[in-house]
Amino acid sequence: QKEVEQNSGPLSVPEGAIASLNCTYSDRVSQSFFWYRQYSGKSPELIMSIYSNGDKEDGRFTAQLNKASQYVSLLIRDSQPSDSATYLCAVNRVTGFQKLVFGTGTRLLVSP
């Protein structure tokens, strides 16, 4: 079982729709979770971090965390073609040195 699993996609949504990206993780001691956006040929860019169960909203982005189910998701409201990218989920342990474990990413395509 991979430590961090994501559906590779592509996830195709029309412009204006809600895109829902999902991530599961295997290590129950994980305490912090990050979503990175990576455009083709570019470096990962941090867009959201979440540490507590529930929802965290930032503009059109909402991160959701359910530690009991070991599940974290990213919702993008009013999706735009400029949101088309690969979204990487990263999970980290709080104990000791920060080791980020990345999923392989979900490719999102937003069509006009």
Place this chain on the structure above:
Amino acid sequence: NAGVTQTPKFRILKIGQSMTLQCTQDMNHNYMYWYRQDPGMGLKLIYYSVGAGITDKGEVPNGYNVSRSTTEDFPLRLELAAPSQTSVYFCASSQTGTGYSEQYFGPGTRLTVT
């Protein structure tokens, strides 16, 4: 404030050659990291550093070496390049090494070994 910078952007190496990938950050971050990203794969940690003079291995350190003589610089050395080292290399930095510290990435170096 340039953040994390990397040079070169692209490089083609022949098998057996050596090279150094440069990484510099101007955010006064203590922690720095080197990752590689292969197509369709997640980022894999090669080496990391918790401060000047202190480095340690990550998940995939074989074939690489690092040094950290200053807070700002964290070069990655490839000795005897092999085709398996064809990848995109990202340098990152964070203020601390705790789980709540966000990592910021440089633009990457695309390396091809033929």
